[in-house]
Amino acid sequence: MESLGLDSTTIEEREVATDDSAEREGFAGSPTIRVAGRDVQAPGDEATGLTCRLYRLRDGRISPLPDPADLRDALVAATAVVDPGEEMVGAGRDAGTGRAGGPG
């Protein structure tokens, strides 16, 4: 985030601790990372629940974390919709950067 001029203190961490809250949040596993409300890698038809999230890296490998390039692209896309007159420091908060986690 800092390399994009974004304020990393705007990251919101949320614990998803129950099946009910996972379903309510559309939580497909830990970690789920949303930028401006959008998942950095769409979960597709993955069921919601308290599980470990499977990410597909750009080289095809399975990983417990998203590809850093996907995360960067999501941040770039989110900041692109911010008012050009707005200070970049606020972009992270305005973009609604969030990270939801739970038992992996």
Add this chain to the structure above:
Amino acid sequence: MSGETSGVAIGDRAPALELPDTAGATHSLPEPGEAAASVVIWTSNHCPYAIAWQERLMGAVRDYAGRDVRFLAVNSNDAERYPADSLEAMRERVEAGEFDCPYLHDASQDAARAWGAKTTPDVYVLDADLRLRYRGAPDSDYDDPAQEAAWLRGALDAVLAGEAPDPAETDSVGCSVKWRA
């Protein structure tokens, strides 16, 4: 009971292990002195860490099978809440050729509790006397295939040479074993 484990410490004799594979055949540890070393790997179907390490672990199975080392993989996850870890899903992976050792189903989770398995993967290396000589992660980085399960291989090399592995214990890294509620 959920997630309450007793576990086995370095130097302890391993608890008994007798579990069915995906075809229903029962497997157990060798008798003391029957094999030069044994490896028990807690793993699962859905965990990205287990998936990331799978081929490295199976590479070690293939490389050490001819050196009198026995390997067993165990899945203890609650299949009711995590259908990806069902016996049928385990069977599909075996039939797809993803395992070079027996893949055992710990439906009661008793084995996981007795051994103190925490994560998938969680690797246990036993000597010929079935005493625990290494426990932990396969290597230092799930994201680096070049690591080639170096900690597991190093532990096996040490045990086969009659020496103590160094390290003897590392932090288990992966998804938590999914205990029944």
